[in-house]
Amino acid sequence: MIITRYSKQRLAELNLEVEFLTPTFLGGADQNAELRAAPFKNLLRQWWRVACGAKFPDWQEMLCAESDLFGSVQEGCTKVSSVRVHVAANKKELCLSEAPIELGRTRHPEVGRGGNGMPVGNALYLGYGPITYQNGPKRYITPSSKARMTIVYPRIHEKTINTVLQYIHSFGTIGSRSRNGWGSVALSGEGFNPEPLAHFPTKSLQELLNGNAFPSSLGQENGLLCWQVNNLFSQDWKDYMTVLASTYLTLRTAINIKPQGLQERHILGYPVTNHSVGNWGGNNGRMPSQLRLMVKHNTEGKLVGRILHLPHKLPKRWDTQLGSELSVWQSIHRKLDANNQLQRAGGNQ
Incomplete structure (x- = not known):
């Protein structure tokens, strides 16, 4: 019997629920909100670096190890990913909106006429780009929306993947302007216990x-x-x-x-x-x-x-x-x- 690297004996599978805690600007090429697996896989890669990056003496060795697990499309180093991610949601779980986002205003001392200061919208300050002055926000995934995420990965990386998911639950955000709090997510599921x-x-x-x-x-x-x-x-x-x-x-x-x-x-x-x-x-x-x-x-x-x-x-x-x-x-x-x-x-x- 031929046992491939996708053999069930060598793979583990996790089924998780993803809850969106803040508006999430997760879009395709037209910038309209849609649910895709690629950003979630990228989220796994980001936090894998935080969880494992200190083990490597330089970025080249880190990138090699990352590519072995998550795949690579670099010229001369094309590798198939050992991690597969699938996300899905039904219409009742995932809601989209273009409604204005109002978070009040804070005085910015360096803007306005003559640089003498003026109140600026907090939502615009954190979300400039997907949130604009005139047209409001791009279509976004609304808070309390939920999706299901399935991750299939080599069983030998089970401890590492679980650690990465703990980081994502505690600190992870996804989508445009996610460093500013948009796209905050929480994870839950059988066997997942936040630390x-x-x-x-x-x-x-x-x-x-x-x-x-x-x-x-x-x-x-x-x-x-x-x-x-x-x-x-x-x-x-x-x-x-x-x-x-x-x-x-x-x-x-x-x-x-x-x-x-x-x-x-x-x-x-x-x-x-x-x-x-x-x-x-x-x-x-x-x-x-x-x-x-x-x-x-x-x-x-x-x-x-x-x-x-x-x-x-x-x-x-x-x-x-x-x-x-x-x-x-x-x-x-x-x-x-x-x-x-x-x-x-x-x-x-």
Whole structure:
């Protein structure tokens, strides 16, 4: 008998429910919302790097191991994926909408006439692109929608896949502007038991800033580098997204930025409007923020808002006259620690 690598004896199968906790801009080429397997498989790859990336001395070895499991279409390195993902939902479970998303306004001190400040929409601040000034949002998957996800994978990777799913449940977001809290998801299913954040392994902030140029582990300094919206007593996703938006806007604008040259605020993500840096790519350079916003379920199944710092080495050259990367991030962490609407996440959160 010929036993292929798809033999049932060598494969494991997981059947999970995915709940969308915030509006999700998960679209096809026409940008209209639709449910596809590819973004979920990409989500698995993203968090596999966080769960396993620290094992590898450089990104080439990491990419080789990732390609062995998830496949590759790189020239000269084409590989078939060992992981298969299928997602589906019926019309009653998955609702689509183009209704306006209103999260209130926060004063932005640097916009408006003469740069004297004006209130800006929190939803627009977090979702510019899929949310526009004039036409409102693109079609999105509404909160409380659900889908079924089936994952088939080699049984020898069972422990790793389960770890990746724990990360996705606690920190994962999907779709456009997902780093800003859109597309927050929760997982459930037979045999899936969410773990407390305190159980996740971490590495020191300094070690990660000096290490790989991609997220390869959760970080810690004086605790897990994750802050949780505190004392809202609400189960409405809008309340958490509103606090996340105002917190992030206030955090960014509290870091002074001069008209010219590299400044401390650039470490939070690049570009910064009207503050381009030539050797960082000018207006065409891109560096995503290491801070990620999300709405999640805690271990009690209640909604919480989270800000996660996923530290890694900057892909750009930093000017140490601004202070070391470590010192700048420590200053940002102190601002988050001092915010009375936030607390460090950990323990049984």
